[in-house]
Amino acid sequence: xxxxxxxxxxxxxxxxxxxxxxxxxxxxxxxxxxxxxxxxxxxxxxxxxxxxxxxxxxxxxxxxxxxxxxxxxxxxxxxxxxxxxxxxxxxxxxxxxxxxxxxxxxxxxxxxxxxxxxxxxxxxxxxxxxxxxxx
Amino acid sequence: xxxxxxxxxxxxxxxxxxxxxxxxxxxxxxxxxxxxxxxxxxxxxxxxxxxxxxxxxxxxxxxxxxxxxxxxxxxxxxxxxxxxxxxxxxxxxxxxxxxxxxxxxxxxxxxxxxxxxxxxxxxxxxxxxxxxxxx
DNA sequence: ATACATGCAAATAGTTTGCAAGAAG
DNA sequence: CTTCTTGCAAACTATTTGCATGTAT
Numbered sequence: 001x002x003x004x005x006x007x008x009x010x011x012x013x014x015x016x017x018x019x020x021x022x023x024x025x026x027x028x029x030x031x032x033x034x035x036x037x038x039x040x041x042x043x044x045x046x047x048x049x050x051x052x053x054x055x056x057x058x059x060x061x062x063x064x065x066x067x068x069x070x071x072x073x074x075x076x077x078x079x080x081x082x083x084x085x086x087x088x089x090x091x092x093x094x095x096x097x098x099x100x101x102x103x104x105x106x107x108x109x110x111x112x113x114x115x116x117x118x119x120x121x122x123x124x125x126x127x128x129x130x131x132x133x134x135x
Numbered sequence: 136x137x138x139x140x141x142x143x144x145x146x147x148x149x150x151x152x153x154x155x156x157x158x159x160x161x162x163x164x165x166x167x168x169x170x171x172x173x174x175x176x177x178x179x180x181x182x183x184x185x186x187x188x189x190x191x192x193x194x195x196x197x198x199x200x201x202x203x204x205x206x207x208x209x210x211x212x213x214x215x216x217x218x219x220x221x222x223x224x225x226x227x228x229x230x231x232x233x234x235x236x237x238x239x240x241x242x243x244x245x246x247x248x249x250x251x252x253x254x255x256x257x258x259x260x261x262x263x264x265x266x267x268x269x270x
Numbered sequence: 271a272t273a274c275a276t277g278c279a280a281a282t283a284g285t286t287t288g289c290a291a292g293a294a295g
Numbered sequence: 296c297t298t299c300t301t302g303c304a305a306a307c308t309a310t311t312t313g314c315a316t317g318t319a320t
Contacts, residue, residue: 203310
């Protein structure tokens with residue numbers, strides 16, 4: 001693996017994602033960084049995002065619908081995706097390991113990890129729904 | 136929603152996926168159907184696959200890596216993806232609901248579903264690994 | 271006859287890559 | 296001065312869509 005060299009763009013991308021708590025897409029990062037580096041290219045953003053993921057500094061979330069998202073939180077946790085507004089929230093599962101152990105019971109192979117994604121309606125959208133009903 | 140009309144291509148695609156227990160991609164389905172309908176187009180395959188998903192006859196699996204896959208099993212269950220050979224196996228979780236209930240405890244919003252994907256090494260790849268070690 | 275389905279090709283979305291020029295060590 | 300990084304554009308993968316023609320009802 002090639003030696004890393006400092007770059008102001010990469011530093012800016014790292015800072016942006018690490019301070020961003022709403023799981024931005026590559027495009028969102030691109031737009032954000034553009035304010036500081038108007039000439040930055042989307043390719044550079046993608047290159048650095050995957051680099052940071054490899055380094056374990058940020059995480060990539062594949063939603064299976066639309067573009068991938070990036071997460072400043074690299075500790076094991078789950079995600080909730082609102083089926084209405086498509087926002088993504090973190091969910092801290094208490095028993096991440098329990099699930100893996102349970103699944104291993106009737107499976108021929110070695111399970112090392114799992115990702116759980118929840119779907120439903122977020123607090124915000126629930127509020128709007130009730131508002132409509134009562135009006 | 137438009138009324139459905141019979142088509143031999145759709146029937147063939149449905150049969151193919153329903154008899155296929157290894158989670159084929161659209162391309163795999165395309166290749167399979169091509170034997171019976173050499174002129175079928177990929178567009179038709181995609182159109183019918185999403186139609187069948189809408190009808191609830193098959194399910195779509197987004198792996199987050201590579202193309203989507205299709206599943207003849209529409210009952211709630213989880214998937215295991217081998218990080219080595221990328222095969223996908225079904226896993227029957229005993230407590231699908233327990234996980235949802237547990238996650239709901241500390242979450243502001245309504246959770247209606249979840250998908251859990253496990254990662255690790257499949258039985259087959261484990262075998263190959265041990266073979267290498269002992270040789 | 272009408273409406274849905276097909277094959278084909280072009281379009282799209284998201285992401286990756288090759289390359290010449292620029293910056294870091 | 297060598298190696299890594301950038302910006303740009305072109306390429307690529309997976310999927311969707313417009314349209315003229317074909318097929319089911």
